[in-house]
Amino acid sequence: MAGMFPDGRESPRHRTRNLLALVQALAEASRPGESLADYRARLGRRLAALARAESVLPEREGEEAPSVGLLVRGELVSWGLGEDSRVALSGPVAPIRPRAVRMLALALHELAANAIEHGALAQEDGRLTVVWDRQGGDAVLEWRETGAAASPDAPRGFGRELIEEGLAHQLGGTVDCRLAPEGLSCRIVAPIATD
Structure with missing residues (x-):
């Protein structure tokens, strides 16, 4: 792929171009009727998630690729x-390809924001379980919320589009998110970084 090093890292020019395109998409995402203060807060959180992803990307060939668990824990701690x-x-070390780190980090941010604001973690009895594993050449992440009423007909916002469309395309994997009466479940499959 043009602009990529053999180990899956982006060239500096390619990395900058991709990063700026992603920042532009984040800046353009707004909700109807959203106040400026709410927009700024939401954009700030998304940019912080992106900054966390940038901070764990390998700088040189041979540096360890970030793992799924590192990204999950980093987002929840934030x-x-x-x-x-x-x-x-729970899960073992499952390093993912550097070019997928940004999108996975942003998807995890959107999942966490939704769980806290509207989903399981907004409910007193709600629970969140995140499990990841290595299956063959893939990292598989299961995000399951329980104890939150969810409507399968909920409107698609930027976060849902990012998770269901952008993430699958960027990962070169698959994403299957479902809203059920008991809560959201999302299964993400991404090729792991080669050892």
Whole structure:
């Protein structure tokens, strides 16, 4: 692929171009009737998630690729969450390709924001379970919320589009998110970084 090094890292020019395109898409995402203060807060959180992703990307060939668990834990910690009676996390080290890190980090941000604002973690009895594993040449992540009423007919916003369309395209994998009466479930399959 043009602009990529053999280990999956982007060339500096390609990385900058992709990053600017992503920032532009984040800046253009707005909700009807949203106040300027709400827009700024939401954009700031998304940019912070992107900055966290940039901070874990390998700089040189041979540096370790970021793992799924690192991205999951980093996002939840940014919201003040850790493992407790409401949040369960588990999985082995599953490094992902550097070119997929930004989109996976943003997808995890959108999933966490939704869980906290509208989903399971907005409910007193809600629970979040995130499990990841290595299956063949893929990292498989399962995000499951329980204890939150969810409507399968909920409108598609920027976060849902990013997760269901952008993430699958960028990962070269698959994404299957479902809203069910008990809560959201999302299965993400991404090729792992080669050892």
